[in-house]
């Protein structure tokens with residue numbers, strides 16, 4: 001006769017089923033650490049093909065590096081990222097966050113960002129809301145919201 005299945009035998013089985021399911025249900029990516037720079041206007045033309053009158057009216061826009069641009073298989077145009085400054089006083093308004101809409105790809109921006117090699121180039125308004133605008137780049141944590 002086969003081994004008897006006591007309730008204890010089901011626990012690893014339940015974990016094996018529940019764990020992947022719980023990972024699937026967390027649709028949002030965990031926050032990641034990277035860097036951001038400031039980018040002065042104009043924000044058109046941009047790689048997303050969004051013209052001046054269709055840019056978000058709050059001015060909180062940004063561009064991403066090649067890794068994020070290519071990550072999902074389609075460009076993240078219109079995606080909203082929550083960007084949090086984590087560098088500390090003197091560079092950041094520490095702990096402040098901003099939600100930016102992606103409208104461009106750093107590689108194709110009209111004006112160069114204040115620092116090369118960053119993950120995000122934020123509009124001067126978005127950058128200024130979380131960082132000292134005089135600082136060329138800051139350390140950030142980011143998370144895709146939608």
Ligand SMILES: *[C@@H]1O[C@H](CO)[C@@H](O)[C@H](O)[C@H]1NC(C)=O
Nearest residue numbers: 080081082096097098099145
């Ligand atoms: C960003 O969006 C999230 C989700 O809608 C919201 O909870 C949060 O307050 C927003 N943050 C800012 C700084 O607007």
